[in-house]
Amino acid sequence: MQMNGDQQLEAYRRMLRIRRFEEEAMRQFSRNKIPGFFHSSVGQEAAIVGACLALRDDDAMTGTHRSHGHPIGKGARLDALMAELMGKQGGICKGRGGSMHFADNSVGIISESGIVGGGIPLATGCAFSASVRGVDQVTLCFFGDGAVNEGTFHESLNMASLWKLPAIYLCENNGYAIVTSVEQSHAQPDIALRAAGYGMPGVTIDGQDVTAVFEATAQAVARARAGEGPILIVANTYRFDEHNYGLLVPGQPYRSVAEIEAHKRDRDPILLYRAVLLEEGVSEKTLREIEEEVTEHIKKAVKFALNSPMPETETFSDYMFNTPI
Amino acid sequence: MQMNGDQQLEAYRRMLRIRRFEEEAMRQFSRNKIPGFFHSSVGQEAAIVGACLALRDDDAMTGTHRSHGHPIGKGARLDALMAELMGKQGGICKGRGGSMHFADNSVGIISESGIVGGGIPLATGCAFSASVRGVDQVTLCFFGDGAVNEGTFHESLNMASLWKLPAIYLCENNGYAIVTSVEQSHAQPDIALRAAGYGMPGVTIDGQDVTAVFEATAQAVARARAGEGPILIVANTYRFDEHNYGLLVPGQPYRSVAEIEAHKRDRDPILLYRAVLLEEGVSEKTLREIEEEVTEHIKKAVKFALNSPMPETETFSDYMFNTPI
């Protein structure tokens, strides 16, 4: 299962959207236009986009506290996302969710959880629902390496495999949970090996290679859609920014500047893929056009967001209930 | 590591103590002398006693809701246990804990948890404490096959293996959690395979063979005491009685009468071991003496329990606090 030409360009476009969205949002954050915690997905674009592109539009998804990339990867409109970051009424969650909870249901996202590991059972339930209702929807569940140690991971993967649910568990393994490395927190740092305990396949892939991510996920999706059950995909990736914007880590550095620089230089998923596309004969002009288009898109999103009004104080209880008493 | 002659007789004695204790207690239960839930360990004596005998007296332990066998296996006095079942002030927990929470701290039990899976982190913490304090105590952690699916199992085994804690995880796999079989609830019914996900060894043994259980546990204890870390031992066993005394299961039986009868006939750990001892040259007379001694012991325990007073109403708040405010 390989990407066709359109998909390849779309992969490039969406990775770039994530990158530029984050960069612009961090700029807005530093200007105090965005409050709260801010976790950037920069560096992890390929793991996100490769997986999302392997889905159908009507497939479902859950994300994490590092939540900006997921909806963009799935194809969400950027304006409502940027407005959400600013806490505006025009935000995708009407300003109620914010940075860590960037769910766009119109592209199939049922939630992004600020609670680490909290979304894994929800994704499993979404796949369970598809299975019970007899529809062929697949659910893609993102989580980080740190989340693997939560009980929800264990309980969910067992149920998914037991009932052969159409779920793809995609671990964005960026090597760290805040300042704690995988080696310092996982007795078995080879996370894919955990799958065997649930009788399901587990694979490790290069998460900086959008093609590899797409292909592994597409295969998993086909398998899941055919009723053959879930899979655990560990995409090795790297976060280029600090855990959250502005975090100052005292004491001994938990990762070296050299390590970070090497990743930025040699393992930038966007630079890597740009080179691949050129190699495969895509013209520099085509790529430039995409780049400009993305820049435009982001500009518009920021404008929309800045112009969107703040929620009215009287509306503070809106959206609590479907069935108010 | 093999049992010596004394240990062999002690193994027989303790298994028999559990069996006769349970039988007598069920009699008392049916006479309304014992309230609450009652989970019998009959059939699972070898898995308990084999493991306990591999410990030193000052080693620690945690048990489960099926809690009567564990303290007896570790050498606890029966009178205070029987009194506890009856809710008496002379009970090991002063009548506050009862059947599911049969902890005798004097033999190293830090708790038996009525919450399935709840004791696994506690045992891990006990091993953690030994490790931090630099003492060579080992902790044995009992739990059932059903508990394996709780998040606490996952989180605990990871930490234990990560820090090479002196903990032995002993799964009494009796094939069922109430009416749900391992096959119906575990995506990977071979529970020992889960250990690999935590980078620790996992073994499956015949839990009806007290010698096999002792040897596997003794090896694990030596390893743990030497600082080489934890292990997961899955002891395949069988519960002869219903999940809890008096439980009526409607609808289709979840296990057949034939299955139960076959286990009672061919896989009774006490009958099996009696035959082994005779074969190895222990005299019928020696075994008879043990049997009579156990019968006496139980009789005395019942007498003690029946004569022990109920707690005084005014004492209802006793034992809540070490440091009352």
Add this chain to the structure above:
Amino acid sequence: MHTDAQKHAAPHGTDIQMTYVEAIVQAQIEEMDRDERVILMGEDVSIYGRGKLFERFGKRRVWNMPISEGGFTGLAIGAAISGLRPIVDLSTASFVYLASDQIINQASKLRFMTGGQIDIPIVFRCFMYSAGSMAAQHADRPYPLFMNVPGLKIISPTSAADIKGLMKSAIRDGDPVLVFEDARLWSLEGDVPTDPDRVIPIGKADVKREGRDVTLVAIAGAIRPTIEAVDALTEEGVSVEVIDPRTLKPLDHEAVKMSVAKTGRLVIVENGHRVCNVGSEIAAVMAEEAFDLLRRPILRLSAPDIHVPFSPALEKGFFPTKDDIAAAVRRLL
């Protein structure tokens, strides 16, 4: 007692006698008949209600779960967001803590946090033991903990008819509803409407006895000793009004106020532990909003701030008894 066949045969609009626990099962049968999106999940639920639901709906609608309370609660929430309407059986209320992160951080919050993009129609059932020596790890009555959480509705009805009607409302509701059943009520018999469309709205209290002298609010299982006490008091010539909130969240404070307007005296009885329980909330609201109606202090009876003991000797007087309740009422006269 009627047979199952008779119960089903009964024409709409009539009543039939059944126990509280039969009424819960009946409510689920009717709602599962009505709406195929309603499914049941929990540990060993295939044998629940004497296996009736499993027999009728089979394993695509009735799911035995692994012992993974946190996980399967989250799974059910995900399913609720995605087109199903799960009833999650959490069994003993003491196990609810294992699912509390999912109930609170996800179920109660996600509709709000997504700006209304999703709905979470889900019911969480659990039962509270407060008798029979279940000991502290199986005898929790943790409804007060969930009272403080926005976004949840909580019911704890006390009669067969009420549990049927409110359980049906809970299943039809578009938001998370917690059902706390007092196991002491399971065997209670009562007349129950057979009409499958008779529901009781969430949020409405019921006056279980009318009276003039004192208002007694009884929460959940405390209704049993309360009614006994009221019977005794009536013989003494004391007229007590008994209010059963039925729904704990949101509480029907107006019903209590109306009664206090008449009596000026209020006693609240519950089996929850004393601190920050439903009685605290009712008393606090009355001390603010009905202060001028009150002629005497508000009295609260509850379990003490001590864990539930195993020993029957200690358990016996642990929860408010008929005598405790009668004495409290007399103190206010």
Add this chain to the structure above:
Amino acid sequence: MHTDAQKHAAPHGTDIQMTYVEAIVQAQIEEMDRDERVILMGEDVSIYGRGKLFERFGKRRVWNMPISEGGFTGLAIGAAISGLRPIVDLSTASFVYLASDQIINQASKLRFMTGGQIDIPIVFRCFMYSAGSMAAQHADRPYPLFMNVPGLKIISPTSAADIKGLMKSAIRDGDPVLVFEDARLWSLEGDVPTDPDRVIPIGKADVKREGRDVTLVAIAGAIRPTIEAVDALTEEGVSVEVIDPRTLKPLDHEAVKMSVAKTGRLVIVENGHRVCNVGSEIAAVMAEEAFDLLRRPILRLSAPDIHVPFSPALEKGFFPTKDDIAAAVRRLL
């Protein structure tokens, strides 16, 4: 500001200025110095308090945990039963639900359930965000949930001196103690005794302002707008007495009663959600035990029964403000 060296050099019996968060760290340093059984565990705690504890005590005393809140809380409880005295850092209070089964079913119950055979000397710390757009999954103030649980002690001090003295008491206590820190107080500066033996007993309220007209009970972070409101009211000639319980469980009801005996008027302010919170409990106890002292209804201010919104525009007026508090006091005059 003093340097660390100066703080340590200060002779016993004197005070020194530090922030609330520095005082917490200082309390832990002193207690970990005093008793080597005291250890600290939690996620990324090596960087907590600017890494001070990790630098001083190293990795055998300061443990970075995997993201396994339920598991490591249970691990700490097991360690507490077996000779250590852990301080468990649960970080944001919204994560406490993941550990609640272990805190409630094990830590709060096991001493009682074993008939006193074991002790569980353990401290659970967490902090509550109620500003800064953390959104609902990071802005819980769940102390009311734990109020209902027997066997737990709960503190939520509001000044640097109080957190130091009470944190030390918590660490020395032989039972489980929960510490709910309001993150809004972290930056607050105050004089703090340097004497490592100065502790503040659990269970004693503090009168933060003396007054005659109205009693204001302020819980946790609500102290800040409360003091602002009182300053404004004082200028208007209204004399307000401010009581800070400091310990939430057990509550010091006597202190409130003494004040109400003087003022006859009571307002309770907190940032917890409205239903079944600490204010409910205090109001209920007063409506029972101080009814005859009360001249006016008891007023409660709190967060509404709605989740905390992300948007700064909505978050701004979400918690009781200075103006809300002043207005409530005026209503009672």
